[in-house]
Amino acid sequence: MSRLKPLATPLLLGFESDASVLAQIARANDGYPPYDIxxxxxxxxxxxxxxxxxxxxxxxxxxxxxxxQAKRLTVRGRQAERADGDFLFRGIAARQFQRVFLLAEGMDVLGATLKNGLLSIDLVRPEPAQVVKKINISTAQ
Structure with a gap:
Protein backbone atom coordinates (compact mmCIF):
# COMPACT_ATOMS: atom_id res chain seq x y z
CA MET A 1 0.00 0.00 0.00
CA SER A 2 1.52 3.33 -1.05
CA ARG A 3 1.53 6.26 1.29
CA LEU A 4 0.16 9.61 0.05
CA LYS A 5 2.33 12.68 0.44
CA PRO A 6 0.77 15.76 2.04
CA LEU A 7 -1.15 17.78 -0.56
CA ALA A 8 -1.09 14.80 -2.95
CA THR A 9 -4.79 14.02 -2.79
CA PRO A 10 -7.19 14.17 -5.73
CA LEU A 11 -9.02 17.09 -4.08
CA LEU A 12 -5.97 19.39 -4.04
CA LEU A 13 -5.21 19.78 -7.74
CA GLY A 14 -2.34 22.09 -8.64
CA PHE A 15 -0.80 22.21 -5.15
CA GLU A 16 2.04 19.77 -5.86
CA SER A 17 4.70 22.50 -5.92
CA ASP A 18 3.41 23.87 -2.62
CA ALA A 19 4.35 20.61 -0.89
CA SER A 20 8.05 21.25 -1.53
CA VAL A 21 7.67 24.86 -0.36
CA LEU A 22 6.10 23.67 2.90
CA ALA A 23 8.94 21.19 3.41
CA GLN A 24 11.52 23.98 2.95
CA ILE A 25 9.69 26.21 5.39
CA ALA A 26 9.51 23.45 7.99
CA ARG A 27 13.30 23.04 7.76
CA ALA A 28 13.91 26.81 7.99
CA ASN A 29 11.87 27.28 11.17
CA ASP A 30 13.80 25.76 14.07
CA GLY A 31 11.86 27.44 16.90
CA TYR A 32 14.09 30.48 17.31
CA PRO A 33 13.18 33.25 17.70
CA PRO A 34 9.79 32.82 19.35
CA TYR A 35 6.92 34.68 17.70
CA ASP A 36 3.24 35.58 18.00
CA ILE A 37 0.66 36.11 15.29
CA GLN A 69 9.41 36.87 -2.38
CA ALA A 70 6.93 34.50 -4.04
CA LYS A 71 4.45 34.50 -1.11
CA ARG A 72 7.29 33.78 1.37
CA LEU A 73 7.92 36.32 4.09
CA THR A 74 11.47 35.74 5.33
CA VAL A 75 12.94 37.30 8.46
CA ARG A 76 16.70 36.92 8.96
CA GLY A 77 18.91 37.97 11.83
CA ARG A 78 22.68 38.08 11.57
CA GLN A 79 24.56 39.10 14.68
CA ALA A 80 28.30 39.54 14.62
CA GLU A 81 30.28 38.03 17.45
CA ARG A 82 30.90 40.77 19.99
CA ALA A 83 34.18 41.02 21.84
CA ASP A 84 33.01 43.71 24.24
CA GLY A 85 33.74 42.02 27.51
CA ASP A 86 35.31 39.17 29.41
CA PHE A 87 32.26 37.05 30.16
CA LEU A 88 32.00 35.03 33.35
CA PHE A 89 28.82 33.46 31.96
CA ARG A 90 27.39 33.80 28.45
CA GLY A 91 23.66 33.07 28.28
CA ILE A 92 22.76 35.44 25.44
CA ALA A 93 24.40 33.99 22.37
CA ALA A 94 25.16 35.88 19.18
CA ARG A 95 23.02 33.65 17.02
CA GLN A 96 21.86 33.84 13.42
CA PHE A 97 18.32 32.87 12.49
CA GLN A 98 15.93 32.61 9.60
CA ARG A 99 12.16 32.40 10.06
CA VAL A 100 9.86 31.89 7.03
CA PHE A 101 6.12 32.51 6.83
CA LEU A 102 4.06 31.40 3.83
CA LEU A 103 1.47 34.05 2.99
CA ALA A 104 -1.88 33.42 1.35
CA GLU A 105 -2.53 34.79 -2.12
CA GLY A 106 -3.29 38.51 -1.99
CA MET A 107 -1.74 39.20 1.44
CA ASP A 108 0.47 42.25 1.56
CA VAL A 109 3.08 43.53 4.02
CA LEU A 110 2.30 47.02 5.33
CA GLY A 111 5.55 47.54 7.22
CA ALA A 112 7.85 46.46 10.05
CA THR A 113 8.90 48.15 13.28
CA LEU A 114 11.52 47.31 15.90
CA LYS A 115 10.79 48.46 19.45
CA ASN A 116 12.00 47.15 22.82
CA GLY A 117 13.47 43.97 21.33
CA LEU A 118 10.28 43.07 19.43
CA LEU A 119 10.08 43.10 15.65
CA SER A 120 6.48 43.66 14.51
CA ILE A 121 5.44 43.02 10.91
CA ASP A 122 1.98 44.21 9.89
CA LEU A 123 0.10 42.41 7.14
CA VAL A 124 -3.19 43.16 5.42
CA ARG A 125 -5.54 40.52 4.12
CA PRO A 126 -8.02 41.91 1.59
CA GLU A 127 -11.57 40.61 1.55
CA PRO A 128 -11.73 37.76 -0.94
CA ALA A 129 -13.73 38.52 -4.03
CA GLN A 130 -16.64 36.13 -4.42
CA VAL A 131 -16.47 35.37 -8.14
CA VAL A 132 -18.72 32.76 -9.68
CA LYS A 133 -17.68 31.63 -13.12
CA LYS A 134 -20.16 29.86 -15.36
CA ILE A 135 -18.65 26.88 -17.20
CA ASN A 136 -20.35 26.10 -20.48
CA ILE A 137 -21.01 22.47 -21.28
CA SER A 138 -20.57 21.42 -24.87
CA THR A 139 -21.95 18.27 -26.40
CA ALA A 140 -19.58 15.77 -27.93
CA GLN A 141 -20.54 14.65 -31.45
Whole structure:
Protein backbone atom coordinates (compact mmCIF):
# COMPACT_ATOMS: atom_id res chain seq x y z
CA MET A 1 0.00 0.00 0.00
CA SER A 2 1.52 3.33 -1.05
CA ARG A 3 1.53 6.26 1.29
CA LEU A 4 0.16 9.61 0.05
CA LYS A 5 2.33 12.68 0.44
CA PRO A 6 0.77 15.76 2.04
CA LEU A 7 -1.15 17.78 -0.56
CA ALA A 8 -1.09 14.80 -2.95
CA THR A 9 -4.79 14.02 -2.79
CA PRO A 10 -7.19 14.17 -5.73
CA LEU A 11 -9.02 17.09 -4.08
CA LEU A 12 -5.97 19.39 -4.04
CA LEU A 13 -5.21 19.78 -7.74
CA GLY A 14 -2.34 22.09 -8.64
CA PHE A 15 -0.80 22.21 -5.15
CA GLU A 16 2.04 19.77 -5.86
CA SER A 17 4.70 22.50 -5.92
CA ASP A 18 3.41 23.87 -2.62
CA ALA A 19 4.35 20.61 -0.89
CA SER A 20 8.05 21.25 -1.53
CA VAL A 21 7.67 24.86 -0.36
CA LEU A 22 6.10 23.67 2.90
CA ALA A 23 8.94 21.19 3.41
CA GLN A 24 11.52 23.98 2.95
CA ILE A 25 9.69 26.21 5.39
CA ALA A 26 9.51 23.45 7.99
CA ARG A 27 13.30 23.04 7.76
CA ALA A 28 13.91 26.81 7.99
CA ASN A 29 11.87 27.28 11.17
CA ASP A 30 13.80 25.76 14.07
CA GLY A 31 11.86 27.44 16.90
CA TYR A 32 14.09 30.48 17.31
CA PRO A 33 13.18 33.25 17.70
CA PRO A 34 9.79 32.82 19.35
CA TYR A 35 6.92 34.68 17.70
CA ASP A 36 3.24 35.58 18.00
CA ILE A 37 0.66 36.11 15.29
CA UNK A 38 -2.29 38.32 16.21
CA UNK A 39 -5.37 39.48 14.36
CA UNK A 40 -5.81 43.22 14.79
CA UNK A 41 -9.34 44.47 15.36
CA UNK A 42 -11.11 45.98 12.40
CA UNK A 43 -11.94 49.66 12.69
CA UNK A 44 -14.61 50.90 10.33
CA UNK A 45 -13.95 49.80 6.77
CA UNK A 46 -10.35 48.71 7.35
CA UNK A 47 -9.25 45.45 5.80
CA UNK A 48 -8.44 42.45 7.96
CA UNK A 49 -4.96 42.99 9.46
CA UNK A 50 -2.50 40.61 11.06
CA UNK A 51 0.64 41.30 13.07
CA UNK A 52 3.60 38.95 13.40
CA UNK A 53 5.76 39.81 16.42
CA UNK A 54 9.19 38.20 16.85
CA UNK A 55 11.30 38.39 20.02
CA UNK A 56 14.66 39.60 18.69
CA UNK A 57 16.31 40.99 21.82
CA UNK A 58 19.92 41.97 21.22
CA UNK A 59 19.48 42.56 17.47
CA UNK A 60 19.74 46.04 16.01
CA UNK A 61 17.82 47.23 12.97
CA UNK A 62 20.92 46.80 10.77
CA UNK A 63 21.26 43.14 11.84
CA UNK A 64 17.71 42.25 10.75
CA UNK A 65 16.35 41.70 7.25
CA UNK A 66 12.69 41.28 6.25
CA UNK A 67 11.92 40.29 2.66
CA UNK A 68 8.93 39.08 0.65
CA GLN A 69 9.41 36.87 -2.38
CA ALA A 70 6.93 34.50 -4.04
CA LYS A 71 4.45 34.50 -1.11
CA ARG A 72 7.29 33.78 1.37
CA LEU A 73 7.92 36.32 4.09
CA THR A 74 11.47 35.74 5.33
CA VAL A 75 12.94 37.30 8.46
CA ARG A 76 16.70 36.92 8.96
CA GLY A 77 18.91 37.97 11.83
CA ARG A 78 22.68 38.08 11.57
CA GLN A 79 24.56 39.10 14.68
CA ALA A 80 28.30 39.54 14.62
CA GLU A 81 30.28 38.03 17.45
CA ARG A 82 30.90 40.77 19.99
CA ALA A 83 34.18 41.02 21.84
CA ASP A 84 33.01 43.71 24.24
CA GLY A 85 33.74 42.02 27.51
CA ASP A 86 35.31 39.17 29.41
CA PHE A 87 32.26 37.05 30.16
CA LEU A 88 32.00 35.03 33.35
CA PHE A 89 28.82 33.46 31.96
CA ARG A 90 27.39 33.80 28.45
CA GLY A 91 23.66 33.07 28.28
CA ILE A 92 22.76 35.44 25.44
CA ALA A 93 24.40 33.99 22.37
CA ALA A 94 25.16 35.88 19.18
CA ARG A 95 23.02 33.65 17.02
CA GLN A 96 21.86 33.84 13.42
CA PHE A 97 18.32 32.87 12.49
CA GLN A 98 15.93 32.61 9.60
CA ARG A 99 12.16 32.40 10.06
CA VAL A 100 9.86 31.89 7.03
CA PHE A 101 6.12 32.51 6.83
CA LEU A 102 4.06 31.40 3.83
CA LEU A 103 1.47 34.05 2.99
CA ALA A 104 -1.88 33.42 1.35
CA GLU A 105 -2.53 34.79 -2.12
CA GLY A 106 -3.29 38.51 -1.99
CA MET A 107 -1.74 39.20 1.44
CA ASP A 108 0.47 42.25 1.56
CA VAL A 109 3.08 43.53 4.02
CA LEU A 110 2.30 47.02 5.33
CA GLY A 111 5.55 47.54 7.22
CA ALA A 112 7.85 46.46 10.05
CA THR A 113 8.90 48.15 13.28
CA LEU A 114 11.52 47.31 15.90
CA LYS A 115 10.79 48.46 19.45
CA ASN A 116 12.00 47.15 22.82
CA GLY A 117 13.47 43.97 21.33
CA LEU A 118 10.28 43.07 19.43
CA LEU A 119 10.08 43.10 15.65
CA SER A 120 6.48 43.66 14.51
CA ILE A 121 5.44 43.02 10.91
CA ASP A 122 1.98 44.21 9.89
CA LEU A 123 0.10 42.41 7.14
CA VAL A 124 -3.19 43.16 5.42
CA ARG A 125 -5.54 40.52 4.12
CA PRO A 126 -8.02 41.91 1.59
CA GLU A 127 -11.57 40.61 1.55
CA PRO A 128 -11.73 37.76 -0.94
CA ALA A 129 -13.73 38.52 -4.03
CA GLN A 130 -16.64 36.13 -4.42
CA VAL A 131 -16.47 35.37 -8.14
CA VAL A 132 -18.72 32.76 -9.68
CA LYS A 133 -17.68 31.63 -13.12
CA LYS A 134 -20.16 29.86 -15.36
CA ILE A 135 -18.65 26.88 -17.20
CA ASN A 136 -20.35 26.10 -20.48
CA ILE A 137 -21.01 22.47 -21.28
CA SER A 138 -20.57 21.42 -24.87
CA THR A 139 -21.95 18.27 -26.40
CA ALA A 140 -19.58 15.77 -27.93
CA GLN A 141 -20.54 14.65 -31.45
Missing amino acids: ARLRKTGSDLDRLRITLAVAGFSESELDVSL
